[in-house]
Structures are given as C-alpha cells and as structure tokens.
Amino acid sequence: MGDHKEQPLRVGAAVRRRRRALELTLSVVAERSGLSVPFLSQVENERARPSKPSLERIADALGTTAVELLAAADPACSVDVVRAAGAADDAFTPADSHSRSLVRGHHQLHAMEFTGDHDEGREVQHRNDELMYVADGAVEVEAEGRAHRLGRGDTLYMSGGVRHRWRATVPDTRVIVVAVADHIEALEDRHGGRGRAGGA
Secondary structure: OOOHHHOOEEHHHHHHHHHHHOOOOHHHHHHHHOOOHHHHHHHHOOOOOOOHHHHHHHHHHOOOOHHHHHHOOEEOOOOOOOOOOOOOOOOOOOOOEEEEEOOOOOOOEEEEEEEEOOEOOOOEEOOOOEEEEEEEOEEEEEEOOEEEEEEOOOEEEEOOOOEEEEEEOOOOOEEEEEEEOOOOOOOOHHHOOOOOOOOO
C-alpha cells in the first residue's frame, strides 16, 4: 500500500530513447535480454508492461538499471499548470519578441507561445505533425513554397516533414504552436503509409 506503483509510468518511451541513444536494434536487445522482439516492441509502444524481472533484463541489455529506466519514464497520468506570469524565457529571441514553453518536462506534446515580432528567417522542418493557432494579430506562413496569410482565430495544420517558416505581420501578434514531440515515432499506416510509394 502507498507504493509508487500507484502512478503508472510510460517506461516504454524511456526504453526506446535509451536503445536509440546506444544505436541498438530491437533484435540485439532481444538477444542480450533473452526476451522476444515482438514483446520488446510492445513494451516500447506501451502495449505491454514488463514485469520487474523483465525490466531488469531489458535494463541490463541497455547497460543501465531498472531504477534508472523508471526515473527516465514519462508519467502516464500527469497534470501540470503553467501560469501566464514570466512570459519571456528564451534569451535567443529578439527583444521585441518573446517565446515561452507551455509544456514543462518530457512529454508527447510540445507547445510554445510566441508573442511579438517573430520572424523564423530560415526554413525549418519537423519530424512530426504541428498545429499553429493565431490567438491575436496576423502571420504569414510559407509552407512547401506556398504562402498562407493567417489572422486572429485561424489555424494551420502541417504534417511531419513539411518545410516551413513564418513571421508576424502585425506587432502584437500572439501565436500558439503545438507539435508532437520529436521522440515520438509517427504511425506510418495511420497516414496511408507516409514515405512509401504507392500502396494497395
């Protein structure tokens, strides 16, 4: 009773991050741990929860400990409030523009608020999907070579891999950008086999 097991953790994400950092394949980890590739894949995708002995074998195969993996795991049920106070926290943004993170810690979603005269300058490309919402003002977004003008209340959705840049065209612009975090692997089949030619 009162054990910390009450709070479920997404240990799979921690296992995957550790395995990728070591540049190991699932089959190498399976060989080292004596566990099957399908089971390890289910663990990484949060479809299977390893027992303590299994987690210790996985940790051994990854040159770490079960305690370390659990410490690096994402809380499955976390609630966090980020207050509006202290808006500017990015030293690299110009003085007349502020950006702040709306999500603390390591989660599946990343969200930023940009206020003021933001200009991305160079094109960027993110691995996963992204949503831009104009809370105030106006912006011009160039995505895959096409210009889009957005005003207050407008939303732009970009799937992963879209090259884009954007700038505020009105001084007091406020934009919210929500993106799926880079460590999340996009589900290929959900997007009709993204990155694959043809398809049945």
